Amino acid sequence: MISGKLWFFIFLVVLCLVCFLINKFLTLIKNSYCKKVLKFILSIFFLVLVISSFKTFVFGVFRIPSSSMEDTLFPKDVIIVNKLKYGPRLPRSPFDILFINIPYYYNENARKRFNEYWWPYKRFSGTTAIKKGDVIVFNSLLRKDFILVKRCVAIAGDTLHIKNGIVYNNGKIFKVEAAKYRYKFKVKYKTAFDKAIDSLNLGHIRFSIIRKNNFLKARLSKDEVERIKNLESIENFQISLDPFRPKRKFLAKLPNKNWTFDSMGPFVIPKKGLKIDLNYENYLLYKQTINKFEKGNLKHNEGKFYVNGKTATTYTFKKNYYFMMGDNRKASSDSRVWGFLPEENIIGKVQCVLFSNYKNKFQWNRLLKSID
DSSP states (O other): OOOHHHHHHHHHHHHHHHHHHHHHHHTTTTHHHHHHHHHHHHHHHHHHHHHEEEEEEEEEEEOOOTTTTTTTTTTOOOOEEEETTOOOOOOOSSSSSTTTHHHTTHHHHTTTTTSSSOOOOOBOOSSSSSOOTOOOEEOSOOOOOOOOEEEEOOOOTTTEEEEEEEEEEETOOOOOOTTTTEEEEESSSHHHHHHHHHTTTOOTTOOETGGGGGGGEEEOHHHHHHHHHTTTTEEEEEEOOOOTTSOOOOOOEEEEEETTBBBEEEEEETTOOOOEOOHHHHHHHHHHHHHSSOOOOOETTTTTEEEEEOOOSEOOOOOOOEEEOBBBBOOSSHHHOOEEGGGEEEEEEEEEEOOOOGGGGGOOGTTEOOOO
16 A cells, blocks of 8 residues: 555656646647647646546545534534545545546436445555544445544544543543533522623523523533633532433443443444454444444344354454544534444544634634644
């Protein structure tokens, strides 16, 4: 595999060589009219080639669809995605290639295979590895044409534990400055509280009433918490934890473990070469990953486990996976719900906000803002 930046250098050299050969070819044509027409056609072709290549291998532009990454990214933010960081993926169907995909959209038989992968997964080496804390763009596990943006909170091989709303990675607290949690508190003096909120320019926060004990609740960033929690007009300021809800969807439901969005794990993120024992808990936790992305056909019957029809006591993962969460922790459908993200679904790292029209108003302070 071509590593690092070498492949990109080769790509640029090839483009320059193509441009040189086109110009050389045009000098051989004597008829001026034919030369102009051919030059125009070749120029359009070359432009299409360059645009398609850069979109496929270098950068992508996407729009944020939801509030799950507030206050890092807001709905309707248009972002630039750097595909060079982790290495660009080679197209897996004609629909992934700009301009080339146009005739396929008009072909009925091809459209029936829109959600299929026509070719195997391959990726060039990138300039850096995926790191904890990176804000990443990827294809949804449910629909490959649906693009999501989340923060990577654990990489392959990490042990993740969510306890009382706090994320622990390999036993250490995983801190995200921009993360928003839900808090609740009791208002002692309503008039004084309203005046304080206005004076702190926090009128944009939506406070909801909790009937029990006359509490208010709201999703707050770290900065907003620091400005509110010490107000004299409130008391009993605390993080609001999710209750156990049996019908809520999770990546797995383990016996005698009442997981919530704020209480989950610990468990290991699957890593290529990692061997696990096949017990009932591991079966429930990893069966979706093994069956859907590793084609392992893992089954359980009468206390025994089967991989591709053969009895097994262990399983060794073939791929690397990641655990993704939205910064707006209580308003995000992420790995806590749909499971581990395979490396092949990752498109690239968010480089910056191209521009923002948050709340239908152009945000000049977010123009070309870099994302950490």
